[in-house]
Amino acid sequence: MNTLAEENYLKAIYKLASLTESVSTNQIAASLETKASSVTDMLRKLSDKTLINYTRYQGVSLTEAGEKVAINIIRKHRLWEYFLVEKLNFKWDEVHDMAEEMEHISSNELIDRLDEFMGFPKRDPHGDPIPDCNGQFKINDLKPISAMAVSARGIISGVRDHSSVFLQYLEKQGLIIGKKITVKEIISYDNTVVLQMDNKVLQISHEVANNLLIAI
Amino acid sequence: MNTLAEENYLKAIYKLASLTESVSTNQIAASLETKASSVTDMLRKLSDKTLINYTRYQGVSLTEAGEKVAINIIRKHRLWEYFLVEKLNFKWDEVHDMAEEMEHISSNELIDRLDEFMGFPKRDPHGDPIPDCNGQFKINDLKPISAMAVSARGIISGVRDHSSVFLQYLEKQGLIIGKKITVKEIISYDNTVVLQMDNKVLQISHEVANNLLIAI
DNA sequence: GTAGTTTTTTAGACAAGTCTAAAAATAATA
DNA sequence: TATTATTTTTAGACTTGTCTAAAAAACTAC
16 A cells, blocks of 8 residues: 555556656655655655656656556545535535545445445536546546637636646636536637626636636 | 544544543544654644643543534534435444444535435444534434343334444344334343333343443 | 756755553552 | 553654755757
């Protein structure tokens, strides 16, 4: 079994690897809010356990075993988020920290039964795909509103930014998952996007449009 | 907040205090399967945080603050056990270790909502009372079968031994919570108890009778 | 390709929690 | 009460995961 710290490192490396090609020590340190020297120590440890491929100064990647662990943690995180929102009626901006603890509950039997109890949900409350018990899941097929053309339509299906301040803003604007939107105009000055939703017209900044995802 | 180790010590002290008057270093060490020297170190730490009353060589007791923490952990443990059995269909002998991890999930808001989700259960799958969100719960009003007289009746309502080997034995014999039993005979040679249950007659040892609890 | 900057690693230290071995306090017994 | 025996505590060491400060390697730029 892996320690809590090891699990958090593996998850961080997995997430960074999906964004950039090679993952660096500094990136990991920033993402975990720790120091580069602490990261180096842990990388050696994870490398000894053959969970990552690591050579000094060269950056890291997950081994197959390491990726499996990381995906399992993400599966747990997303299933607990779904449970908290769907069964315990928490709001989507409230669940992250709790799920961050719950993802480390070790039993896989437990998480598989939880999955079944909830009807094998495919996406968590933020639209992120939930890996199945074999680690399989659909690669994210969502694109940001900022990539849409004028007069294109779509369904709000996910977010890139999971911070509660962003989620609360979306909630307030009614920009929640499942809503249909149409791009009416893109203001060239600052790329503000003008949307139509439920016969209402609203404007969102490029920043927001970039973090709000649409099903194709 | 308290660390995982601190929480486990507080819980252990709470449980021992309900059995014996003064709690000793060695008792705690035995119950946590650690060494007396480790216990002494932790006792100083908990004493500094005013969670226990401790003077060297004199044994310990929980302060009001410490008891509150301990009861809250027990509340979490028992609610998660109830969840695992009632919602995820685990058997009562399978849930202890999982609940042992889950009792350390910190959010009280989460546990209160879980409590509500399940309809505020009063007892966990082993018949132990579940403290409410204010830490209140009925002191155990159950007595062991070994304390029953011949021809007395009762309803199986709890267990003293939570080990999976004992619970599996009970399950196999059909001695599960809710069943009505009558004491037919107590064999004086070794205090074996002869029970009637569902028109069946069965014998249990004094050891078993002592660990199986009946509602008065 | 040398100098300067940035990134990464090493070296050494610290806190939490554990351990073994030895000392001190308490309890039990003759 | 003196002497064992037991319990508890101290002293010192180890592991995990972290940190700061300094050294080493890798980039960048001229």
